Amino acid sequence: MSRIELININKYYGDNHVLKNLNLTIEDGDFMTLLGPSGCGKTTTLRVVSGLERPQGGVMLIDGKEAINAENAFYLEPSKRGLNLVFQSYALWPHMTVKQNIAFGLKIQKLSKAEVEKRVTDSLKMMRIEEYVNRYPNELSGGQQQRVAIARAVASNPRLLLLDEPLSNLDARLRIDMRSELQRLHRELGTTIIYVTHDQVEALTMSTKIALFKAGELSQVSTPVELYMNPIDLQAADFIGNPRINLLEGKAKLRGDGTLEVHSALGDHVFPKGDLTNETIPSGEFDVVLATRPEQVHIETRAADGNLPVKVYANQPAGSETLVSLQAGKSDFLAKQLGLVHYDINQQVYVRIDPTKINVYNAQTTRLIKRTSL
Numbered sequence: 001m002s003r004i005e006l007i008n009i010n011k012y013y014g015d016n017h018v019l020k021n022l023n024l025t026i027e028d029g030d031f032m033t034l035l036g037p038s039g040c041g042k043t044t045t046l047r048v049v050s051g052l053e054r055p056q057g058g059v060m061l062i063d064g065k066e067a068i069n070a071e072n073a074f075y076l077e078p079s080k081r082g083l084n085l086v087f088q089s090y091a092l093w094p095h096m097t098v099k100q101n102i103a104f105g106l107k108i109q110k111l112s113k114a115e116v117e118k119r120v121t122d123s124l125k126m127m128r129i130e131e132y133v134n135r136y137p138n139e140l141s142g143g144q145q146q147r148v149a150i151a152r153a154v155a156s157n158p159r160l161l162l163l164d165e166p167l168s169n170l171d172a173r174l175r176i177d178m179r180s181e182l183q184r185l186h187r188e189l190g191t192t193i194i195y196v197t198h199d200q201v202e203a204l205t206m207s208t209k210i211a212l213f214k215a216g217e218l219s220q221v222s223t224p225v226e227l228y229m230n231p232i233d234l235q236a237a238d239f240i241g242n243p244r245i246n247l248l249e250g251k252a253k254l255r256g257d258g259t260l261e262v263h264s265a266l267g268d269h270v271f272p273k274g275d276l277t278n279e280t281i282p283s284g285e286f287d288v289v290l291a292t293r294p295e296q297v298h299i300e301t302r303a304a305d306g307n308l309p310v311k312v313y314a315n316q317p318a319g320s321e322t323l324v325s326l327q328a329g330k331s332d333f334l335a336k337q338l339g340l341v342h343y344d345i346n347q348q349v350y351v352r353i354d355p356t357k358i359n360v361y362n363a364q365t366t367r368l369i370k371r372t373s374l
């Protein structure tokens, strides 16, 4: 268990400013996922926390104690940080069997033989690789090696577990199983976990908190639900969610009573003052972007109060769900319907969207101005 604070961390590789004044606190017991596109600095952040990289500036505290101080003078050795790291590329000892790989670190910790046995067995069982206990790494597939690497990290009972895309080599099914295993592991051991991925589903399903990166900076740190329902800017909105969020242009005006009047292809709305964020709202009429998730768009076949006529553009049946592309005026958007449904191309249908589930962004600043209340 540990609490990590990163304060104004800056990291350069040559001229490349990879981490820009990074501020992030990982609370004791958090499952914190660093999420973002390739090259945004996720692995670098993990390497700074682990001590494999020295930042050019900033402070890092582990449980309130300095591991890196402002003058970069005090620098706690990686081995003294009480953590365990599993890399994107898993580094197993090639000349040792799976069992020896896991037991090695435990013997250094001077654990009893029985305890070592138990930890090896438990960790292999958890990662579902008991049958490979006596194999060498070169006799294992990439996904199996990856699981051994996780088992080895878990077996040492670290207070902080750093995982860099540990499931990247697993097939889709195993990855889903491993997500549950990692969640269980987190709950049972109470270990603080920092987890790196560019897979948003992984991030949304396992984490207690997500730090969304954008080119070396954090754009949002929040719970998965908050990130999904209220992305802080249009970039975050577009990055999170598959199928992607619907974005529609509109015009807005702040009324004298503090409510927000919005006109778009989704019709006319007046959003209550209480749903507006702290962002400054321009005076007079201004451009906005409305955002709503495909699962919030409900299709009805008859005109009724509060629904809106649209045309069906295409159907994409996918077994458990169907994506329906719709057109309202010049705007098109997606509706996600449960199960297999079919509409005729060009069929006139009606959509209903709960206004509380519509987010509004200032088109110019791209920031969220009206949120979904959870």
Ligand SMILES: Nc1ncnc2c1ncn2[C@@H]1O[C@H](COP(=O)(O)OP(=O)(O)OP(=O)(O)O)[C@@H](O)[C@H]1O
Binding pocket: 013, 016, 018, 036, 037, 038, 039, 040, 041, 042, 043, 044, 045, 198
């Ligand atoms: N040792 C290094 N020397 C020079 N540049 C580096 C080094 N390591 C990383 N970089 C650069 O720093 C930036 C961030 O890299 P990082 O590995 O942190 O990205 P990432 O978010 O983990 O990406 P990915 O999802 O592809 O693993 C990239 O532009 C990368 O090219």
Ligand SMILES: [Mg+2]
Binding pocket: 042, 043, 044, 088, 164
């Ligand atoms: Mg990486």
